[in-house]
Amino acid sequence: MNKILIIDDDEELCELVSEYLTVEGFEVAAVNDGESGLEAADSGEYDLAILDVMLPKMNGFEVLRHLRQRSKLPVMMLTARGDDMERIVGLEIGADDYLPKPFNPRELVARLRAILRRVGDGTERDGSEPIQVDDVELNPASRLATVGGEDLALTSVEFDLLNALLKSAGTIVRKEDLSEEVLGRKLSPFDRSLDMHISNLRKKLGTRDDGTDRIKTIRSVGYIYTKV
Amino acid sequence: MNLFLKIFLWFLTAIALMIGVVIFLNWSVQTEPVVSRWQNSVKNQMNVFAATATQIYDAQGEQGLREFLARIDTADTVGQVDVVNQDGQNWVSDGIDLRQYQALIDSTFLTGQVQIEQNSPDSALAAMTFDTKDPNGAGRAQHALIVRWERPKPTPMFGESRLRYLRYFGLLLTALLVCYLLALYLSSPIGKIRAATQKLAAGDLSSRVADELGNRHDELGALATDFDLMAERIESLITSQKRLSRDISHELRSPLARLGVALEIAKQKSRDDTTQLLDRIETESARLNEMISRLLMLSRLESGSQDIEKQDVDLKALVEDVAEDADFEAQAKGKSVRFSGAEKCRVTGNESLLRSAVENVLRNAVRYTAEGTTVDVSLATNNGTATIKVKDHGGGLPDDELKNVFRPFYRVGEARERATGGIGLGLSIAERAIHAHNGKIEAKNVDHGLLVEIDLNCSNGSREET
Numbered sequence: 001m002n003k004i005l006i007i008d009d010d011e012e013l014c015e016l017v018s019e020y021l022t023v024e025g026f027e028v029a030a031v032n033d034g035e036s037g038l039e040a041a042d043s044g045e046y047d048l049a050i051l052d053v054m055l056p057k058m059n060g061f062e063v064l065r066h067l068r069q070r071s072k073l074p075v076m077m078l079t080a081r082g083d084d085m086e087r088i089v090g091l092e093i094g095a096d097d098y099l100p101k102p103f104n105p106r107e108l109v110a111r112l113r114a115i116l117r118r119v120g121d122g123t124e125r126d127g128s129e130p131i132q133v134d135d136v137e138l139n140p141a142s143r144l145a146t147v148g149g150e151d152l153a154l155t156s157v158e159f160d161l162l163n164a165l166l167k168s169a170g171t172i173v174r175k176e177d178l179s180e181e182v183l184g185r186k187l188s189p190f191d192r193s194l195d196m197h198i199s200n201l202r203k204k205l206g207t208r209d210d211g212t213d214r215i216k217t218i219r220s221v222g223y224i225y226t227k228v
Numbered sequence: 229m230n231l232f233l234k235i236f237l238w239f240l241t242a243i244a245l246m247i248g249v250v251i252f253l254n255w256s257v258q259t260e261p262v263v264s265r266w267q268n269s270v271k272n273q274m275n276v277f278a279a280t281a282t283q284i285y286d287a288q289g290e291q292g293l294r295e296f297l298a299r300i301d302t303a304d305t306v307g308q309v310d311v312v313n314q315d316g317q318n319w320v321s322d323g324i325d326l327r328q329y330q331a332l333i334d335s336t337f338l339t340g341q342v343q344i345e346q347n348s349p350d351s352a353l354a355a356m357t358f359d360t361k362d363p364n365g366a367g368r369a370q371h372a373l374i375v376r377w378e379r380p381k382p383t384p385m386f387g388e389s390r391l392r393y394l395r396y397f398g399l400l401l402t403a404l405l406v407c408y409l410l411a412l413y414l415s416s417p418i419g420k421i422r423a424a425t426q427k428l429a430a431g432d433l434s435s436r437v438a439d440e441l442g443n444r445h446d447e448l449g450a451l452a453t454d455f456d457l458m459a460e461r462i463e464s465l466i467t468s469q470k471r472l473s474r475d476i477s478h479e480l481r482s483p484l485a486r487l488g489v490a491l492e493i494a495k496q497k498s499r500d501d502t503t504q505l506l507d508r509i510e511t512e513s514a515r516l517n518e519m520i521s522r523l524l525m526l527s528r529l530e531s532g533s534q535d536i537e538k539q540d541v542d543l544k545a546l547v548e549d550v551a552e553d554a555d556f557e558a559q560a561k562g563k564s565v566r567f568s569g570a571e572k573c574r575v576t577g578n579e580s581l582l583r584s585a586v587e588n589v590l591r592n593a594v595r596y597t598a599e600g601t602t603v604d605v606s607l608a609t610n611n612g613t614a615t616i617k618v619k620d621h622g623g624g625l626p627d628d629e630l631k632n633v634f635r636p637f638y639r640v641g642e643a644r645e646r647a648t649g650g651i652g653l654g655l656s657i658a659e660r661a662i663h664a665h666n667g668k669i670e671a672k673n674v675d676h677g678l679l680v681e682i683d684l685n686c687s688n689g690s691r692e693e694t
Binding site for chain 2: 010012013017020021023053080101102103104105106112189190194219220
């Protein structure tokens with residue numbers, strides 16, 4: 001059974017979500033401020049954390065920043081709806097996914113499952129072969145990716161995106177497939193999260209020495225990881 | 229022309245005028261007395277010359293007189309010297325054409341006084357009688373001494389030495405410097421106040437100016453202080469408004485979030501006959517939520533452009549993307565969206581704002597277009613302006629309602645709006661977002677449909693293929 005940590009200052013919401021997630025088969029604990037949230041997340045007891053941005057004592061971004069210095073615990077950010085900055089900052093710091101608040105609990109569960117499945121994949125497929133394309137190396141077993149020998153600090157979504165693109169390097173990967181394989185949900189209109197993850201991934205990978213992008217956008221179809 | 233230049237030139241003109249007046253006065257004041265003084269001295273000298281001529285002729289004869297006349301002639305102020313006998317014969321001639329001055333000669337013989345005739349601006353002829361022993365007999369003969377006097381020139385204001393150019397230059401330089409400093413003194417605080425105003429308008433609410441102006445106690449100093457007061461007030465208003473919208477966002481959404489989760493739990497436990505009602509509650513709460521987000525977005529857009537981060541945006545890709553998504557949505561309702569006329573165009577702006585503007589206009593069109601029809605979207609560029617046209621087939625609007633469609637919560641027909649599920653904020657958001665990019669948005673009726681036109685300025689940045 002997966003253990004979920006909820007870090008949110010709204011106690012009543014925590015109770016309700018706990019009840020809902022328990023029915024859905026998760027084990028849930030909740031804390032109500034940033035400091036104790038970071039402490040609990042550091043304890044190593046949990047498989048995933050749901051993190052609100054607005055928190056007393058230490059806000060969600062700071063909790064995430066501290067947490068990412070030592071742990072790869074998957075994190076689902078809850079952001080204020082319509083606030084792009086929060087979303088972008090959250091993903092840049094290393095959230096695995098985000099959900100605008102108020103959220104639909106069914107969607108929350110679907111996304112939690114997608115994240116957990118992804119992380120689970122890595123440990124199950126211990127034998128899966130490392131992939132190397134030009135100077136980028138990716139090891140699904142250790143979930144480590146390097147470019148030119150340097151470690152890329154990728155979030156689990158970014159790692160899986162890169163994995164999916166590298167597996168079919170040189171050919172187009174459709175957006176629909178990426179969304180289902182990596183985010184665990186169907187691509188819906190007006191949903192830009194895939195583009196945002198790709199854009200973060202691009203930033204972290206950097207351009208090739210000759211200045212060209214490693215990942216190219218094929219408009220209205222998908223993305224392609226180009227080979228030299 | 230800017231204020232600095234205006235003040236500078238005005239003062240320069242004033243100073244030039246003043247110098248002109250001074251020079252004129254100097255000239256006219258010098259001229260009158262000089263002329264009369266000159267005439268007096270000419271009179272005196274003529275008397276002396278005449279007396280001397282008599283004595284010299286009597287003592288030394290004609291040779292002495294000629295030497296004496298030649299000596300007079302060497303003076304700077306004397307042009308020519310002639311002597312005329314009473315019978316009109318020229319005795320000693322230096323070249324004066326006497327026939328022209330017969331009247332002068334006659335009157336001097338008649339009166340025995342010095343006569344002066346100013347025959348040209350620069351010189352005058354003076355005549356005086358003197359008598360000598362008659363060379364042809366006994367007794368005394370009368371002669372007239374005629375002298376052309378050069379008129380003395382008024383001294384130029386700056387003298388006649390070579391140094392005068394330096395003096396001219398010094399005067400010019402001083403005038404320029406004084407004008408420059410004066411213009412600077414008057415216009416620089418206005419420039420500073422203007423810079424501060426522009427900074428404030430561009431969104432820097434901490435912009436203040438009084439300190440920069442220093443200790444000025446005039447109207448400009450007061451204006452700067454007033455500006456600071458105003459900026460202070462605006463800053464506190466906007467800050468509190470921002471805080472308020474954040475608080476609203478948080479406070480209204482927390483119960484909505486709880487409501488959503490509770491609703492889902494209720495659904496898990498519900499019997500079939502209540503599910504329909506619960507779904508209804510879900511729809512309504514989603515609508516409420518949508519409304520809050522849009523209101524917040526609207527208020528954020530209205531509070532100014534300071535929060536908008538701008539970067540290079542590929543407008544073609546953006547419109548195409550949105551059109552595609554809208555088409556996907558429209559297909560479900562038996563409508564469609566067609567994108568045409570793609571011209572490459574990049575704009576400098578906030579991608580998500582531009583996206584939401586286009587999306588709102590397009591979704592609005594999809595909502596109102598008749599079933600089975602197509603919404604046409606096009607993008608064209610002309611002279612650095614990109615025009616996005618969105619045309620539906622929904623019958624259009626009454627002409628007098630057109631200008632109202634961008635007003636928040638504006639509804640053309642209550643019933644129609646409800647049935648189509650809008651909340652009346654989409655076009656307002658689109659308008660504010662486009663205005664924040666210095667663009668234009670307009671709605672018109674075009675053959676049984678509404679045409680919304682968005683104009684944006686293209687950036688002349690890179691146009692390469694991406």
